[in-house]
Amino acid sequence: MVFSSLLFLFRYLPVVLLLYFLCPKKLRNLLLFVVSLIFYAWGEPVYVVLMLFSTAVDYTHGLMVDHFKRAGNLPAARRAVASSMIINLALLGFFKYTDFFIGNINALFGTEIPLLGIALPIGISFYTFQTMSYTVDVYRGEAKVQRNIISFGAYVALFPQLIAGPIVQYKTVAEQLDERHEDFDKFAYGVTRFMTGLGKKVLLANSAGIIWDSVSGGDLTSLPVLSAWIGILAYTFQIYFDFSGYSDMAIGLGSMLGFRFLENFNYPYMSKSITEFWRRWHISLGSWFRDYVYIPLGGNRKGFAKQIRNICVVWLLTGFWHGASWNFVLWGVYFGVLLIIEKLFLLKVLEKAPAIVGHIYTMFLVIVSWVIFALTDTSQLFAYLGALFGAGGALFDESSLYLLTNNVILLVILAIASTPLPKYLAQKLMGRLSEIPASLVQNLAYIAIMIVSVAYLVDASYNPFLYFRF
Amino acid sequence: MKNKLSVTTTVIFCAMIAVLSVASIFNPVRTFSETENRELQQMPEFSLKSLFAGEFTRDYETFITDQFVARDEWIALKTQTELLLGKKDTGGVYFCDDGYLIEKTEVDDERIAANVEYVKKFTETLSDRFNIRTLIAPTASLIHADKLPAYASIWDQAGLLDRLSAELDGFVDCRDVLSAHADEYIFYRTDHHWTTRGAYYAYTKLAESLGIEAITEDKLNITTLSEEFYGTLLAKVNVQTSPDVLEKYESTSQPTVSLDINLGLASADSLYVEEKLTVRDKYAYFLGGNDGLVDITTSVKNGRTLLILKDSYVNCMLPLLVNHYERIVLIDLRTFNMGVVSYLDSQYANIPDGSDVLLFYNASSFADNRQLVMLNK
Structure with a gap:
């Protein structure tokens, strides 16, 4: 199930909220566990088994790690962590990457091993990463072992962040699982975040997506420069509003239920360097790789050569995490190389240069990166990159002008919405109004977002789910 | 620590969700949309087989969308929003001079x-x-x-x-x-x-x-x-216009x-x-x-x-x-x-x-x- 659907808004959510707040506190985790499984099972009932398996594995491994640590047997505790890692990665590897490897082996050696054609279980990349973080956190003493399998199950399956993140590390919610407090402030904050996210996804991301699809669906070898730029700009906005919209909805739903999840996006398109971009984009993924790969490998503490190696490892993995296809590997390498160059000297240069230089530099490279990200077919990828710089022949044609005139208002709105400006203006306005008009304006604004979003969902000709590869 | 804004926001949200949910549940099921000139999805029959094949869940989602309360009015609202954004086509239809709607055919x-x-x-x-x-x-x-x-x-x-x-x-x-x-x-x-x-x-x-x-x-x-003919292209966008x-x-x-x-x-x-x-x-x-x-x-x-x-x-x-x-x-x-x-x-x-x-x-x-x-x- 996805949040941006009438099914979620007007069947699932009201029932879940009603049950949740009627339910005695002690049983709320059980309720969350059950309704989350239903959320997950919707459309893909079989794979629930997989998630239950992953839950059981990490629950028992957590207990084992804790037991060995208490007994002072650190090697055994380490083996338990390793065992959990291996099982999780094997799950992920089998379901996500098997066909990719078979395909490559076939291409390389001319063999004809049949593909397995496994459908990727939704959200598997998110929940395996979450459960791995748990055993490691227990081992490191950063989180207490969870003896209640229901609470642990609720953590793994928790429907707000289940299918598209953020990747909630166990230690950040450990206490909230057993002891959390729901109130009007948290609920109302959750509502505003959820509405913001819904609007971002349904109104902004989907509208931008229509532009991108119409551009990328045509013949890329004869794509005029103007169309190519409008297309990739639209995709740049689509992926941001879609992804950050999902995160907003997740954080909002979490807040309604009394949780506090960490932020996942912080105006990434305001960055002045690629290094800064990755501190603002999909923060939970970056933190995960930092805490569980980069730092354990030695981070930057073991000399420059090792640091470069560590960056390379992290970015190869980051790329590959996004999908089992070479373009994602290339995308990871692209950012790895840029980050190393920035570490070497560029960051210092950028700091001295006027801010605008950093903004242009960053956005240019980020936009180019989305071409690599969006097109899994390598020949299409290079055709599109070429089209951006004139390989398609014309600078513009009739259809580019139509794209431009038809979407110019939307593109301006998208650009403004990706900056902190709307929030700043809203706060200014709220500051000037006295309490009652302020609350009136705010509530009306969110009601409007909700109503228009529902209108777009009712006429749902286009409402894609972008993370089926993750 | 309850501030009034939080309470009103909570109440409004819950009320909206509740009203629309209840209204859409009790909205009479239509078999055919006159406006869109097509059969609407009916409540799918449940069976374990269709559940595991993903058919039941898919049809049920279509059922909710097709049978949503005031469906035509929502579509009209969407079109109005698109027009406000300066769009010259929506839902596969171009808005043309002299009030003409012309189909955008993909070939x-x-x-x-x-x-x-x-x-x-x-x-x-x-x-x-x-x-x-x-x-x-x-x-x-x-x-x-x-x-x-x-x-x-x-x-x-x-x-x-x-x-x-x-x-x-x-x-x-x-x-x-x-x-x-x-x-x-x-x-x-x-x-x-x-x-x-x-x-x-x-x-x-x-x-x-x-x-x-x-x-x-x-x-x-x-x-x-x-003198009251409202055609199929109009149904896709539902704007106010004089009939054919x-x-x-x-x-x-x-x-x-x-x-x-x-x-x-x-x-x-x-x-x-x-x-x-x-x-x-x-x-x-x-x-x-x-x-x-x-x-x-x-x-x-x-x-x-x-x-x-x-x-x-x-x-x-x-x-x-x-x-x-x-x-x-x-x-x-x-x-x-x-x-x-x-x-x-x-x-x-x-x-x-x-x-x-x-x-x-x-x-x-x-x-x-x-x-x-x-x-x-």
Whole structure:
């Protein structure tokens, strides 16, 4: 199930909220566990088994790690962590990457091993990463072992962040699982975040997506420069509003239920360097790789050569995490190389240069990166990159002008919405109004977002789910 | 620590969700959308098999969307928002000058090429037995191209018609006659069909090609059927607009007809279905719909037979065509489950050699047609 659907808004959510707040506190985790499984099972009932398996594995491994640590047997505790890692990665590897490897082996050696054609279980990349973080956190003493399998199950399956993140590390919610407090402030904050996210996804991301699809669906070898730029700009906005919209909805739903999840996006398109971009984009993924790969490998503490190696490892993995296809590997390498160059000297240069230089530099490279990200077919990828710089022949044609005139208002709105400006203006306005008009304006604004979003969902000709590869 | 804003926000949100949920649950289930002219998803039947195949959940989601309370009003709100954003098309429809809505057709060049070949082969194979004509009617996106929004790119309909005109024997080109009357009311503003007047001009061209004497304007008996016709394109966008006018054209000495539908499955004694004037899709007044095989016998005693392979564009022209034939057989390949060549050779057809055979499609439905392969089977 996805949040941006009438099914979620007007069947699932009201029932879940009603049950949740009627339910005695002690049983709320059980309720969350059950309704989350239903959320997950919707459309893909079989794979629930997989998630239950992953839950059981990490629950028992957590207990084992804790037991060995208490007994002072650190090697055994380490083996338990390793065992959990291996099982999780094997799950992920089998379901996500098997066909990719078979395909490559076939291409390389001319063999004809049949593909397995496994459908990727939704959200598997998110929940395996979450459960791995748990055993490691227990081992490191950063989180207490969870003896209640229901609470642990609720953590793994928790429907707000289940299918598209953020990747909630166990230690950040450990206490909230057993002891959390729901109130009007948290609920109302959750509502505003959820509405913001819904609007971002349904109104902004989907509208931008229509532009991108119409551009990328045509013949890329004869794509005029103007169309190519409008297309990739639209995709740049689509992926941001879609992804950050999902995160907003997740954080909002979490807040309604009394949780506090960490932020996942912080105006990434305001960055002045690629290094800064990755501190603002999909923060939970970056933190995960930092805490569980980069730092354990030695981070930057073991000399420059090792640091470069560590960056390379992290970015190869980051790329590959996004999908089992070479373009994602290339995308990871692209950012790895840029980050190393920035570490070497560029960051210092950028700091001295006027801010605008950093903004242009960053956005240019980020936009180019989305071409690599969006097109899994390598020949299409290079055709599109070429089209951006004139390989398609014309600078513009009739259809580019139509794209431009038809979407110019939307593109301006998208650009403004990706900056902190709307929030700043809203706060200014709220500051000037006295309490009652302020609350009136705010509530009306969110009601409007909700109503228009529902209108777009009712006429749902286009409402894609972008993370089926993750 | 409760601040008032939090309480109001919470209450408003819960109330909205609750009201819309309850309203949508108790909204009466409709089987058919008049506005959209399509069957709506019904509550799917539950079975473990359909659940595990993902069919139940998918159909249930469609069910909720299709049956959502005040569905038409939501669609209208979406269109208004899009217009506010300066969009010149939405839901596959261009907003054009003079209040025209014109369909945005996506075509596949390979399919077009294949369809051209099917028609050529059909013509070549049967031209010594029958007198074959192909009429591919231009649509509003070609004839009213000047009304489209600036820079709107439409598929190359002219290219298709040029090609047919150059390569196909018996091609009836209606572009000139329609363009010459482009300032008249020849296409509906809210529907993808041509008006009966548009069809009349094409009819004169067709008559010329078939060597029959077209009914002249002074011998026409024109009746206004409805001034409240809201067409299928409007349904896709649901904007406020004035309705179209539906007319029928007959001759002053209109013959009587009797229809045999799908080999005796049904029969009728009129080309019209009066009840359709009370529903949304009033164009279906002509012939009622698109049955696979309709065999019409008229009171004209001239021994001539016409076979038409068709879409719905010809429906409003039929009242004129029946003036010239003793028998007209209509085949709609979308619902006719048989190859045309096998049909012609079968005992059911009984179409004498030397009869007129007409392929009659509008350019969009020709370009997107998936059944023309059946012509040669």
